Amino acid sequence: MALRALGCLLYSKNNRSNWEHIRDSETWQLTNTSPSLEILHSLRISYDLMPSYLKKCFAYCSIFPKNHKFDNIELIKLWISNGFIQSSRNNQEPEEIGQQYLEELLSRSFFIVLKDKYPFLTFEMHDLIYELAISVAQTESFNMKVWTQDISPTIRHVSFPDPFYASEDELSGCFNKLSRIHTIMCQGLESSDSEFFLETCILRFKHLRVLWLEHSRFDLLPSSIGDLKHLRYLSLFGGTIKKLPKSFYELRNLLFLNLAGCENLEELSADIKNMINIRALHITTKQKHFPESIGHMTSLRQLIIARCGNLEALFDDILLTSLRMLGIGECPKLASLGIKNLKALEDLFIYKCESLRLSEGDSNELGSLSSLQFLVLSSQPELVSLPGWLKGSASTLRMIYIYDCPKLSALPEWLQNCSSLTKLELEGLPELSSLPDGVRLIPTLKISECKRLSS
Structure with missing residues (x-):
């Protein structure tokens, strides 16, 4: 090594x-x-x-x-x-x-x-x-194993152990040694100890840039969260949070927000329009419809929507013109996308959306995808053919993965004209019986579990 x-x-x-x-x-x-x-x-x-x-x-x-x-x-x-x-x-x-x-x-x-x-x-x-x-970062970053460990006051990035095993005096004693903390990581925070821990962190560390609280078991963020004016990154991934306080939407410098796997989260408020600097949003909620104010998030580059069991539609004619990556998965009631003019979109993932019908002839549902390079369509039981709006990406598509689509019976002829396409993977397509002639010339072609496709 x-x-x-x-x-x-x-x-x-x-x-x-x-x-x-x-x-x-x-x-x-x-x-x-x-x-x-x-x-x-x-x-x-x-x-x-x-x-x-x-x-x-x-x-x-x-x-x-x-x-x-x-x-x-x-x-x-x-x-x-x-x-x-x-x-x-x-x-x-x-x-x-x-x-x-x-x-x-x-x-x-x-x-x-x-x-x-x-x-x-x-x-x-x-x-x-x-x-x-660890050796080169000893004055800047620290992964604390127990709360009684000595910690340098110069530390800027710290991963804390579970506060459940520490008294409030021990927590306060540790925090008082620190000042300009920029990163806090603490996974699995329980509801019983979250309030004091979070309130103390927010009160003490006003220059916080990163707050990583994945798989935490609390229902609410403290309203003081809005005081973290320098916060850039917040992850509550896999947590049990139910509501976001109104002050949360005052985090105007937030760049990255991860609420994926937060299946108890009731809604994302229309006040998200205030968070104009967010570049990446990963979201799971109980909502049937997302607020149209997401269309005001002009800095948004990455949007991942997953495990939204009640979601029926995304947006009505929202223009996310800066979006580079869109992922939609495990939304069983989602019937339509409703997003147009994704002219900057490069990566598109759609998987396990049983009610979503994409094959509407030459439908222009997503508008012109003139920059699309990477496409994944997986576990789409209603997909019969590739949607017509993909044709506009023929010159830019580089990789296409299509998995577990039991009704997909044919690939469009324009696919063989994809001059930039270097990889095509087809798996679990039992009704697919033929390929356009030029497709077999793609540099990397992988086919499996397509029993009707002639060799």
């Missing part, structure tokens, strides 16, 4: 002085050290020669527990929220720059890829890489 990381480092250095600097590093002068410590020091060379923007992003990863399975999209959001992403002169989106940072760290072997299926990447750190992250 250390050799691989150093090899990648040396490969990136193209002049003699860089190589000599690495050769003459004091790290190589270590004696009487254990093999693991020698490897750690060798990896430190690779870290020391990284640009400063990569150092910040890498060190931040130490806030997560050992063997954590990272998700590229969420990790990049955390980097953006903490200001680690440098602006680009060519107007690149911060998410794109963050992806470049991640690819640089991957090229240096600081992460091990576990699963790579565009646009999602799952990866982890080797134990020694994780130890390196």
Whole structure:
């Protein structure tokens, strides 16, 4: 592992002085050290020669527990929220720059890829890489195991243990050592200890950028949540929250909001129109209809709607002209999409929406999808043919995945004219009996469980 990381480092250095600097590093002068410590020091060379923007992003990863399975999209959001992403002169989106940072760290072997299926990447750190992250981040980031642990007052990013096992005096004693905290992570917060914990955090840490409270078991956020004027990222993923206080919608600097899996959440208020800077919204609610005010969220780049059991329709003629990714899944009553003019949309996922009928001839339901590159249609029992509005994406589509659509009997002829299409996966399509002639020339064509399709 250390050799691989150093090899990648040396490969990136193209002049003699860089190589000599690495050769003459004091790290190589270590004696009487254990093999693991020698490897750690060798990896430190690779870290020391990284640009400063990569150092910040890498060190931040130490806030997560050992063997954590990272998700590229969420990790990049955390980097953006903490200001680690440098602006680009060519107007690149911060998410794109963050992806470049991640690819640089991957090229240096600081992460091990576990699963790579565009646009999602799952990866982890080797134990020694994780130890390196802890070592270089010790004054900035801290993963606290028990509340009695000593903690440096310089810490900016902290993962707290379950407060259930700590007294209010212990919590207060720990918080009083800290001041300008930017990230708080605390998973599985119970209702019995959430009120004091959250109220104290909000009162104490006014400069908070990230609040990660996934799988927490409380019904309400404190109304003081609106005081976190610097908050950029809030995740209540998989929680039991029922209502969002009115003050919540005053978080005008919020960029990323994750309410996915919050199946008890009654509604998303029309006041969400005030949150004009949100770039990504993941949502699960009990609503039948979403507020049209979502159309005022002109910064929205990513919208994921999942497990909304009562949802019947999305929006009426809402124009989300900046949206790059749209995911809709496990909404059994959803009958129509009602979104138009998604001219910036690049990634579209639709899965397990049993009542959704997409095959309406040349229907222009989604308007012109002139930028669409990636499409997933999965577990759509009513899908008979690909919707007509996809034809406008013939020149831009790069990857198409179609799974478990029992009534899909044919693919359109225009599919063979998709000049950019490099990957087509067809699985679980028992009625599909033929393919357009040119489709078999696609570089990567995977077909399985399509019993009527001739070979």
